[in-house]
Amino acid sequence: MTAPVTIADVARLAGVSAVTVSKTLNNTGRISEQTRARVIQAARDLGYVANPAARRLRGARTNLVGMVVPELVSPYFAEVARAAAEAASSAGLDLGVFTTSRDPARERERVAALSGGLADGLILVVPTDDPQHLDVLQRSRTPIVLISHFGTPTDLPNVRADSYHGAHAATTHLLDLGHRRVGFIAGADGSSQAHERLRAYRDATGERGLLDPDLIRPGNFTQRRGFEAARELLDLPDPPTAIFAASDATAFGAMDAVKDRGLRVPQDISVVGFDDIAAASQSHPALTTVRHPIHDMSDSALRLLSGALAGEAVRGTVLDYPSELVVRETTAPPRSS
Amino acid sequence: MTAPVTIADVARLAGVSAVTVSKTLNNTGRISEQTRARVIQAARDLGYVANPAARRLRGARTNLVGMVVPELVSPYFAEVARAAAEAASSAGLDLGVFTTSRDPARERERVAALSGGLADGLILVVPTDDPQHLDVLQRSRTPIVLISHFGTPTDLPNVRADSYHGAHAATTHLLDLGHRRVGFIAGADGSSQAHERLRAYRDATGERGLLDPDLIRPGNFTQRRGFEAARELLDLPDPPTAIFAASDATAFGAMDAVKDRGLRVPQDISVVGFDDIAAASQSHPALTTVRHPIHDMSDSALRLLSGALAGEAVRGTVLDYPSELVVRETTAPPRSS
Numbered sequence: 001m002t003a004p005v006t007i008a009d010v011a012r013l014a015g016v017s018a019v020t021v022s023k024t025l026n027n028t029g030r031i032s033e034q035t036r037a038r039v040i041q042a043a044r045d046l047g048y049v050a051n052p053a054a055r056r057l058r059g060a061r062t063n064l065v066g067m068v069v070p071e072l073v074s075p076y077f078a079e080v081a082r083a084a085a086e087a088a089s090s091a092g093l094d095l096g097v098f099t100t101s102r103d104p105a106r107e108r109e110r111v112a113a114l115s116g117g118l119a120d121g122l123i124l125v126v127p128t129d130d131p132q133h134l135d136v137l138q139r140s141r142t143p144i145v146l147i148s149h150f151g152t153p154t155d156l157p158n159v160r161a162d163s164y165h166g167a168h169a170a171t172t173h174l175l176d177l178g179h180r181r182v183g184f185i186a187g188a189d190g191s192s193q194a195h196e197r198l199r200a201y202r203d204a205t206g207e208r209g210l211l212d213p214d215l216i217r218p219g220n221f222t223q224r225r226g227f228e229a230a231r232e233l234l235d236l237p238d239p240p241t242a243i244f245a246a247s248d249a250t251a252f253g254a255m256d257a258v259k260d261r262g263l264r265v266p267q268d269i270s271v272v273g274f275d276d277i278a279a280a281s282q283s284h285p286a287l288t289t290v291r292h293p294i295h296d297m298s299d300s301a302l303r304l305l306s307g308a309l310a311g312e313a314v315r316g317t318v319l320d321y322p323s324e325l326v327v328r329e330t331t332a333p334p335r336s337s
Numbered sequence: 338m339t340a341p342v343t344i345a346d347v348a349r350l351a352g353v354s355a356v357t358v359s360k361t362l363n364n365t366g367r368i369s370e371q372t373r374a375r376v377i378q379a380a381r382d383l384g385y386v387a388n389p390a391a392r393r394l395r396g397a398r399t400n401l402v403g404m405v406v407p408e409l410v411s412p413y414f415a416e417v418a419r420a421a422a423e424a425a426s427s428a429g430l431d432l433g434v435f436t437t438s439r440d441p442a443r444e445r446e447r448v449a450a451l452s453g454g455l456a457d458g459l460i461l462v463v464p465t466d467d468p469q470h471l472d473v474l475q476r477s478r479t480p481i482v483l484i485s486h487f488g489t490p491t492d493l494p495n496v497r498a499d500s501y502h503g504a505h506a507a508t509t510h511l512l513d514l515g516h517r518r519v520g521f522i523a524g525a526d527g528s529s530q531a532h533e534r535l536r537a538y539r540d541a542t543g544e545r546g547l548l549d550p551d552l553i554r555p556g557n558f559t560q561r562r563g564f565e566a567a568r569e570l571l572d573l574p575d576p577p578t579a580i581f582a583a584s585d586a587t588a589f590g591a592m593d594a595v596k597d598r599g600l601r602v603p604q605d606i607s608v609v610g611f612d613d614i615a616a617a618s619q620s621h622p623a624l625t626t627v628r629h630p631i632h633d634m635s636d637s638a639l640r641l642l643s644g645a646l647a648g649e650a651v652r653g654t655v656l657d658y659p660s661e662l663v664v665r666e667t668t669a670p671p672r673s674s
Contacts, residue, residue, distance in 0.1 A: 045469060046469070062446070063443065064435070064447075071422065071426060072418065072419055072422030072423075072432065072434075073419070073422055073423045073426055078415065078418075078419045078422075081409065081415075081418070081434075082409055082410070082415045085408065085409035085410055085415075085436060086409075086410050088436075089408060089410055089436070089438065092438075094435065094436040094437060094438055094443060094447075095409065095434075095435070095436050096433060096434065096435040096436075096447070097409075097418075097432075097433065097434045097435075098401070098431065098432070098433040098434075099422060099425075099426070099431040099432050099433075100431060101426065101429075101431055106400065106431060109399070110401075110431075110433070113455050118450050118455070132382055132383070136383075278616070279615070279616075279619060282616065282619035282620065282621075283619065284619075
């Protein structure tokens with residue numbers, strides 16, 4: 001084991017002084033073309049990497065966009081990361097995606113590392129809603145764009161999608177088909193989006209006098225919990241004829257539970273999801289769901305970040321995307337009607 | 338805009354000296370429980386983050402596994418990253434995934450940043466096959482595990498899957514069905530896996546005297562190129578009755594081209610992919626493909642990395658997974674037979 005390659009190693013190989021290497025790599029001072037070429041070749045040959053934090057202080061670009069997400073296991077965040085990688089790639093940038101396991105301390109560490117010279121700019125997806133954390137973010141010298149921040153107001157650019165209207169439309173769609181008992185499998189506790197989806201379900205069923213607390217089951221956005229919660233609903237003395245799940249993964253779990261009972265979707269039980277991840281249109285039958293515009297949101301976040309890097313005033317920008325019902329094959333009128 | 342939070346800020350808020358803060362956060366010296374609690378609270382309130390590189394030198398864990406991948410736009414690498422995030426999460430670790438756009442200089446920078454204290458260990462997917470780069474990796478003090486490295490030998494742990502036998506089996510499957518003209522859409526130039534898949538196709542068709550260079554089209558693993566290359570093949574005076582594509586994404590593009598011509602898969606043209614990404618089993622019809630054991634490989638890479646972090650001797654370990662033909666719905670005997 002030896003130490004990392006230093007500027008002295010580069011100087012030795014190129015046969016010049018360390019100062020000449022430094023001047024060459026920093027584009028300062030007068031260096032002959034021949035010397036410059038020799039130094040750059042030596043640095044390349046040795047795999048020399050300047051301290052990224054130091055380079056950033058000099059204003060050099062890293063060409064890296066940092067992204068911090070709660071996790072990458074759920075297909076939703078995996079798709080958000082992939083959409084951001086696509087948008088970054090189109091802009092000639094690379095992406096560094098960090099998970100935090102929803103631990104605020106880890107989130108702070110990742111943000112500090114990324115904004116300390118590793119990345120040109122940061123995209124934070126569902127940042128922890130802690131006023132002091134958000135204050136640190138606002139004071140960062142590294143441009144930061146938020147995705148799906150709904151809590152404490154900040155002046156950081158924020159790209160988000162409304163959950164309420166799409167969830168209301170989904171519930172109403174089931175009621176309009178004739179369902180009178182519509183089950184709901186909630187998202188994770190503490191998620192503002194989960195809260196909005198539940199609120200919309202309550203409002204839509206309440207407006208028709210069809211709200212029954214027994215039909216609401218706690219959840220956590222996962223497929224496994226969707227399976228369990230749907231079984232609980234199907235075990236009720238008066239089970240629902242339709243299930244609205246707060247995420248597509250949860251809806252897939254619910255569909256598994258329905259099939260596991262020897263019932264069919266949508267003939268026996270209608271199922272609706274939320275997010276419209278890629279798998280939603282590819283499932284059998286294809287999932288009726290609420291579209292969360294993941295790609296549009298990632299594109300906008302990258303555009304705002306590029307704007308900030310180019311010196312544009314993007315502070316205070318809030319982009320609110322609508323959510324939209326997409327009717328596919330998992331919803332039908334109830335058997336009895 | 339103000340400077341990042343320093344140890345002096347923490348000291349001021351906690352009403353103690355900077356030395357006391359340092360001792361508390363480093364767990365050195367004698368500090369009363371009361372003072373310790375006050376310092377930790379102040380550090381938390383201010384979002385103070387110790388320099389990660391410095392902490393790493395002290396042997397502190399970051400709980401972060403760094404992963405470097407060429408890109409995240411193709412579903413293959415997106416799935417590799419997600420599988421690694423899942424394996425890391427099961428081990429209580431977070432993941433930081435960096436793209437390099439296949440630029441060796443960017444790859445070196447990302448590796449330097451991650452191994453310089455940001456991450457506990459690194460997983461490099463298809464590292465650039467450059468002897469000097471690999472030499473730097475071998476001398477790194479940070480544990481490194483390679484995925485899919487086939488070039489210059491190193492003693493770094495290496496997890497990979499064979500492409501040859503699966504590609505040979507896929508081609509033979511089509512020939513056994515009665516196809517005499519099997520088209521091939523290659524992977525990216527310079528990829529050793531692409532090379533192995535082409536070599537297997539050449540061998541399998543050659544063994545039956547059915548190798549025709551006109552039926553081999555260059556590709557780059559993308560869906561778009563699969564679409565174009567399949568059109569070229571269908572435009573031949575004597576077009577193939579089956580197409581073997583070097584990736585599932587390419588196969589999806591080929592299927593699009595076949596449907597676009599008003600032809601059906603598999604009745605008119607059989608199509609086979611490679612990788613078995615999640616979408617392969619969900620397409621209509623479901624794709625016959627060669628399974629690349631992405632999840633097993635990510636699990637093994639994480640296990641080797643955890644072993645190295647626990648002080649186990651993992652140097653020299655090479656895990657070779659087989660690739661395996663998965664017959665689904667996109668292959669059938671040719672029309673004429």
